[in-house]
Amino acid sequence: MATAQMVLDLPGFGSDVPDLASYDWIIANISGGKDSIAMLHELVQHARAAGVLDRIVCVHVDLGSAEWEGTKELAAEHAAAYGLRFEVVARKGGDLIDRIEERGMFPDADNRWCTSDFKRGPVRTLMTRLVQEARDAGNPGRVRILNVMGLRAEESPARRKLRPFAHEGAWTCPCEVCVPRRVKAEECKARNQKVPKGGGPGWGASNTLRHVDVWYPVHTWSTLDVWAAVEASGLRKHSAYLAGMPRLSCMFCVLASRSALVLSAQLNPGPAARFARIEKKIGHRFRNDLSMAEIIAEAERTPRVDAVTCWQG
Structure with missing residues (x-):
């Protein structure tokens, strides 16, 4: 689900744990799966230590009939075990299987529209709501959001390339990292030159109203590490x-x-x-x-x- 990653070498942003207190909202993407449980267990411990447990919002992306039975309910149970706010988001219209029939094609490794349409998009809609909540509460500036997921390097070559912590850069993001990248990319376009891969600001979730970073707390963990955290959490495992x-x-x-x-x-x-x-x-x-x-x-x-x-x- 992560896109447009930019590694930040800034004070308070080490490779292990970001400065959680610097964010207005911390979104924990929970699926009910083992990596999700391990991620949430790890995040909660750090959030408690930082005194920002109340800033965590757990979100489950509902894929409808494509999911294993009871998945959404299990995710809600996991959030409730820590006393955390729980939100369910979904793409408007039919569920994933309905969309496959409508499009007349299945997603594949090179065209994972299921991720962009059914996961990334709905979570960004939640970000928009959280920004409004922050502004209604008196925050006049850009709202800082940390998007936390349980992706691990061991799972695939693509996930191995992800950085444990990164900025979700975007063309409309006014931060000190994105603006120079956008300027260089626009210069390339003005000369009818192709923008070098990774040379632009990207298509992440940041914009003029929100600054979004992404963190994978269990990125370097092994499967054994994950199961150990699952057992330590005491959370129920799915029957699958x-x-x-x-x-x-x-x-x-x-x-x-x-x-x-x-x-x-x-x-x-x-x-x-x-x-x-x-x-x-x-x-x-x-x-x-x-x-x-x-x-x-x-x-x-x-x-x-x-x-x-x-x-x-």
Whole structure:
């Protein structure tokens, strides 16, 4: 969900923990999954130490019928365990599966519109509301927001490249980092030259009314580290983990391994059949190398998958 990252080398912004007290709002993106639990557990400890626990707003992005059953309720339970404010956001209109049918295509690794449309966009709408709340409370300046997520380097090559702490730069952001980048990018455009990759301010969530930074508290953690934090938190785990799933993503994520998809089809035959019907209707395969019909066929002819050790591949 993070975009337009810029590393900041400023006082109070070390590589480990940002200056939490410098933010008006701290948004904790919680999915109900193990990384989300570990992130929230870690964030709460630091927020308590900084005396800013009341600034945390937990947000769950509701993907509708694409989610595992009970996910939204579990996320609410996790926020309530710490006495934190809980918000649910969702894209206006149909849910993710409805949108797949409407678009006539599934997302893929190179075109992850599910993330931009159903996750990043709704969370930015929440940021807009929080900015207004801060202004109504008497904050006349730019509202500072820290967007916190449980992304880990171990999960994928793309996430390995993310910085644990960064500024979400944008063309309309007036900060001392974004303005020079915008000027240079505009100079390139004026000369009809391509803006170098990473040379512009980016397309992050910052703007003239809000300064947004992003923090991944568990970015360098291993899976064992995460599970240790989950146990320490005492928060309830989703039943999907007990059934052998390694992640609590969408029931059928296009980035998941074949074995994870087969297990999900064994656990969720109804939603799998719906995907297969949509696949047939729109004439677009769930994945280029794997159709939902093939996933279902394998799920029906093979013994129950006990556990999935690898999410991708």
